[in-house]
Amino acid sequence: MNFDAIIEALPSYIGGVGVTLQLLVAALLLGLVIALPMGVARASDNPWLSKPVWVFTYVIRGTPMLVQLFLIYYGLAQFELVRESALWPLLSQAWFCAVLTFTLNTAGYTAEIIAGAMRATPYGEIEAANSLGMPRWKVLTRILLPSAMRRALPAYSNEVIFMLHGTSLASVVTVIDLTGAAREMNSRSYLPFEAFLTAAVFYLAMTFSLVAMFHFAEKRWLGHLAPRKSAPLIATSVPI
């Protein structure tokens, strides 16, 4: 194991971690902003609201993110119309295309998570709100959404981890994120173990940090749902 080569390449890896985190945060924030109204629409009884969102999430969840990325990065650039439009200064940049793809992708998955969490609201909560004479809008913002966000936390934490892993695809369209830095080192030095193991270690560190953050969040907001600290009903190690 050639540690000298790794140490020499560390600056580019740190830069790559920075880019990965930027991509992740941008995609998650923008995606969440879009996903909230979409999730509400998706959980709605009104088919004019839920069907269009369903089509969107169906396509997003049914196709690989790599296809979505190539369509946006290489596919859109093919058209004269796009290249002359006002959007081109943005679309011509690889990081923008990557963020756009990741945002749309996470929005699709998150909308479904939110919709699922909303549908699972115990009916009693809605009944109570209605009996208090709350208008629909208030029921939505003060009862349904907060309750759904809590319920969605475990599933959303999975989605965040998947997004972290997904950012590695940006390296396929010339963005030098963490994976990109590793590929550069590999193609320069022909030391694949050193190059990719280092990247793997950085990703593991980031994943563990995220898992720890969500663990804390779940303790804080879902503590009331944690199992009681007495003898478990179901065996945790099974003598088959």
Add this chain to the structure above:
Amino acid sequence: MKISMRNLCLPVMLLAVFVSVASVNADAQTKKLRLGVEGAYPPFSELGPDGKLKGWEIDIANALCKEMKADCTLVQLSFDGMIPALQSRKIDAVIASMSITEERKRAVDFSDRYYKTPARFVVKNGVKLDISPAGLKGKRIGVQRATIYDRFLADQFKDVQVVRYGKQDEVYLDLASGRIDAALQDVVAAQEGFLKTPQGKNFGFVGPSYEDPKYFGEGAGAALRKGDTALREDFNRAIAAIRANGVYKKIQDAYFNFDIYGVAPAAPAAAATTAPAKK
């Protein structure tokens, strides 16, 4: 389920059956050779609409195999995976327009060259670019990852923003859409693979032809594992044979109307320009 010998039997057997699909190969009488090719570098090596490999280099590879009386399988791999695949014995030789350079010689052995063409920058017509390290400062130049052009830019044009792609085709796509200011690659590949296509009609070569052997090597040769002298001798004999018996010329004439074998490298920075190919 207890981890006992009995319970592991079935999964282990299934795994063993699967691994045995990976066959063990010993050197037989009719040599079986696995050649790594790229299939993404017209006109040397590309995929036709029917999904089959075709191109000048593919024809040369088949001719060499016929000459060596070897049973060859062409294995399609990405360019930056060629040398690792060679070292780990996935393939026995690389026929992918790989230039013979000192740096690569540290990792692999090479046969004699089978062609030699210089490198030039391609830019959009009408764009004024001063082709020098100072003139290209800050500009985005596209190259294929792990090629000699990649290495050359990284060493000699330090202030340039090098944008690396997995395939040369992707370089052309982004050059055509204006995401990069220029691209550096082989003259013939650019001519046939881009400039002569509809997308490339507003583009052209600028700047000198680069032939410095330090970066651009002594031409393209077949890369072989270090120490595989027997195979190297076979390839060299075959290359000399097809040049002597006219097979090389026949294949060359089918694609180009100039001599692609080139002359042996002279003093560094020879500024000769090759004639543009007219088919």
Add this chain to the structure above:
Amino acid sequence: MLHGFLPALLEGTLTTLSVALASLAIAVVLGLVGAAAKLSRIPFVRGVAMAYTTIVRGVPDLVLMLLIFFGGQIAVNALAAKFGFEGYVDIDPYVAGVATIGFIFGAYLTETFRGALIAIHAGQREAGLAFGMSRAQVFRRITLPQMIRFAIPGFTNNWLVLVKSTAIVSVIGLTDMMHSAGMAAGATREPFTFYLAAGVIYLAITSLSMLGLGALERSVSVGLRRAA
């Protein structure tokens, strides 16, 4: 419309499907072994299984693939050489790709199967043993059928993610559908057309999978009262 590249695309689709199915076979085997290991009484075995699932789920698919593809081969042959194996082990790109994806999804299936096993009340097994059934009989008659029912939702999800992951294998050069689409896109300079076609084909595969696995789930859940 596809400029004659349809045969290449279809051939790529077959490769994609065969990679996905072969990887699934390996993943199921690894998943069962892993789930059993995670539920074992021996701490060392539990530890190995936990390291396996943690590492695979903590590192992106692409990085694992690049690592196993570029580095793993060198390791395998260095190992073979150490054991005095003079010849060379010929592992073709297809086998390498399938082994990689199978290895990755074995970890995800480990969690799915483990969850399914845990969901079966311990009392059922105890009752079976009390009746004098051997451990194998208990597994075959009581555990396995119920495990299948509990595992299907997670399994469906894992299968869909696996199919979509095969797209990444094209990055390391395997000639699957993404690779064919890329070649066609490069040759015709129409990436939108071909990546759209690839997307449509993937959508077809995932839709058919969801229909099929949904029907399977309903058939093994006959009579089960559902919450929603």
